[in-house]
Amino acid sequence: MSQHIDAIKDFVIRGKKNDAAEAVRQALAAGTDAGLIMKDALVAAMAIVGQKYSSGEYFLPQMMIAARAMTEVIPLIKPHLIGVAAEKKGKAVIGTVQGDFHDIGKNIVRMMMEGAGYEVVDLGVDVQPEKFVEAVTKESPKFLLMSALITLTMESMRRTIELLNAGGLRSKVVVGVGGAPLSQKFADEIGADFFGEDAYVCVQSCNQRLA
Amino acid sequence: MSQRPLVALACTVLNDLLGSRLPKSMPVDWMDISLHNTPKKMAAALQERLDALATPSTVLIGYGLCGNGLVGLKSGPHTLVIPRTHDCVAIFLGSHQRYVQRFFANPNTYYLTKGWIDAKDEPLTDYRDYVAQFDEETADYLVEMKYKHYRKLCLVGFSQEEIESVRPAAMEIARFCHERFGMVYEETIGTTELIDALVAMPADVAQAPSDAFLVLAPGSEVTAAMFHWTGDAPPQPMARKENS
Numbered sequence: 001m002s003q004h005i006d007a008i009k010d011f012v013i014r015g016k017k018n019d020a021a022e023a024v025r026q027a028l029a030a031g032t033d034a035g036l037i038m039k040d041a042l043v044a045a046m047a048i049v050g051q052k053y054s055s056g057e058y059f060l061p062q063m064m065i066a067a068r069a070m071t072e073v074i075p076l077i078k079p080h081l082i083g084v085a086a087e088k089k090g091k092a093v094i095g096t097v098q099g100d101f102h103d104i105g106k107n108i109v110r111m112m113m114e115g116a117g118y119e120v121v122d123l124g125v126d127v128q129p130e131k132f133v134e135a136v137t138k139e140s141p142k143f144l145l146m147s148a149l150i151t152l153t154m155e156s157m158r159r160t161i162e163l164l165n166a167g168g169l170r171s172k173v174v175v176g177v178g179g180a181p182l183s184q185k186f187a188d189e190i191g192a193d194f195f196g197e198d199a200y201v202c203v204q205s206c207n208q209r210l211a
Numbered sequence: 212m213s214q215r216p217l218v219a220l221a222c223t224v225l226n227d228l229l230g231s232r233l234p235k236s237m238p239v240d241w242m243d244i245s246l247h248n249t250p251k252k253m254a255a256a257l258q259e260r261l262d263a264l265a266t267p268s269t270v271l272i273g274y275g276l277c278g279n280g281l282v283g284l285k286s287g288p289h290t291l292v293i294p295r296t297h298d299c300v301a302i303f304l305g306s307h308q309r310y311v312q313r314f315f316a317n318p319n320t321y322y323l324t325k326g327w328i329d330a331k332d333e334p335l336t337d338y339r340d341y342v343a344q345f346d347e348e349t350a351d352y353l354v355e356m357k358y359k360h361y362r363k364l365c366l367v368g369f370s371q372e373e374i375e376s377v378r379p380a381a382m383e384i385a386r387f388c389h390e391r392f393g394m395v396y397e398e399t400i401g402t403t404e405l406i407d408a409l410v411a412m413p414a415d416v417a418q419a420p421s422d423a424f425l426v427l428a429p430g431s432e433v434t435a436a437m438f439h440w441t442g443d444a445p446p447q448p449m450a451r452k453e454n455s
């Protein structure tokens with residue numbers, strides 16, 4: 001059982017999408033629990049990839065190729081998750097802020113959140129504060145996740161939170177922010193609920209706030 | 212009081228633009244352009260070079276805030292002069308204000324300059340490197356993920372002659388970006404205003420403070436707030452008169 005998990009994890013870390021898909025098929029055929037594959041193989045693999053990126057062992061393309069491998073095997077696992085009473089942890093709305101088109105990190109966060117059992121509504125890139133607020137009204141998510149990579153654009157997160165406050169929505173949603181130039185200090189300053197260093201931390205921060 | 216030596220520490224993207232304007236006698240330390248990919252390592256890399264300067268100097272820094280890459284840089288015994296911009300695109304366009312205006316009017320623009328083309332930091336070289344490092348299918352995927360959101364490719368040149376000399380290379384990149392991502396090519400003339408003002412900086416910078424530059428006195432440290440232009444941002448620290 002666990003050699004299936006290890007194999008999938010290893011293929012994802014190395015970005016071998018076809019091998020990863022084959023290993024997933026074998027694991028499922030052998031009766032491995034789909035939820036276990038998601039958590040202990042895929043999400044665990046991307047957590048390691050994130051560490052390798054931070055430590056400088058991996059560069060951007062290696063990270064993107066690993067993310068592609070995970071994206072491609074998720075559809076193989078999903079159908080099996082439904083039968084196994086997929087844990088529905090709640091909804092998250094995510095997007096890259098206005099003026100910003102950097103979405104590699106945001107996409108990894110989305111994928112990891114989905115892998116961890118959240119339903120994610122992705123607003124894409126260049127999302128205006130008003131659009132975030134609109135989505136909070138429409139979707140009533142538990143979490144609002146904003147990503148920014150440019151020091152000029154991160155300021156728009158402050159605006160979004162102001163608008164949530166003004167609309168009486170702030171207490172209804174947990175606001176998480178992230179992206180390379182951000183910090184805990186900035187998150188505190190703009191009144192966000194948490195800052196996440198990477199996608200794995202984002203999932204953990206959301207999990208903590210579920211109770 | 213003897214004048215401090217003037218030296219420069221800059222990103223290679225400014226090689227032409229800054230390099231050609233500085234006095235031949237001025238020592239310049241050029242930093243690899245790939246540092247911009249890892250802002251978290253930028254301050255340490257620059258610090259190493261600053262710390263290696265033998266005499267207390269006035270250092271012209273050819274960087275912007277660069278994704279908070281400069282945060283934590285310590286002046287030590289030196290005085291640092293830094294363009295008060297968020298990144299080099301503002302330096303090319305001549306001011307923070309012009310950048311902000313252009314940026315938010317057309318955020319889906321990918322900027323190109325001779326500096327980036329020379330340093331091989333542009334989408335086409337990116338693609339070719341990925342093909343060499345991985346394979347064609349993977350390279351296709353990577354550039355698609357990276358560049359598909361952009362609608363414009365904008366070459367910023369600094370004179371008509373320069374634009375004409377770079378155009379063939381820029382057009383090759385533009386064709387690639389158009390075919391794959393539907394990006395539209397355009398050209399604009401940047402200005403060397405900020406670069407010229409940086410080059411004109413006297414060794415005794417206290418005589419020429421300007422809000423376009425951050426003058427970091429000895430014994431201070433770069434913070435992100437020093438680059439804020441609006442609202443409640445703390446005022447820029449004044450240059451201390453060196454020695455007396």
Ligand code: B12
Pocket residue numbers: 050060063099100101102103104105106108109145146147148149150151152176177178179180181195196197198199200201202246247248249250277278279280297298299300318319320321322323356357358
């Ligand atoms: C890759 C990249 C690009 C790619 C983007 C591809 C894409 N589809 O996203 C390309 C080449 C297209 C690009 C374009 C530009 N870029 Co760029 N780019 C980068 C670079 C090198 C890496 C960003 C990245 O993807 N990292 C990898 C991911 C995985 O990491 P991440 O995004 O930080 O995400 C992780 C965490 O932060 C966290 N996280 C992310 N979001 C969230 C959200 C939440 C809620 C949580 C909890 C966590 C979280 O989890 C993620 C996964 O672990 C950065 C440098 C840097 N900061 O590292 C510059 C950088 C961001 N770019 C920069 C610039 C200037 C530009 C351009 C203007 C350049 C140009 N020539 O025109 C344009 C931008 C136009 C625009 N309006 O957006 C500057 C910004 C400077 C500034 N003013 O702040 C930077 C800092 C480079 C520099 N030092 O100068 N860029």
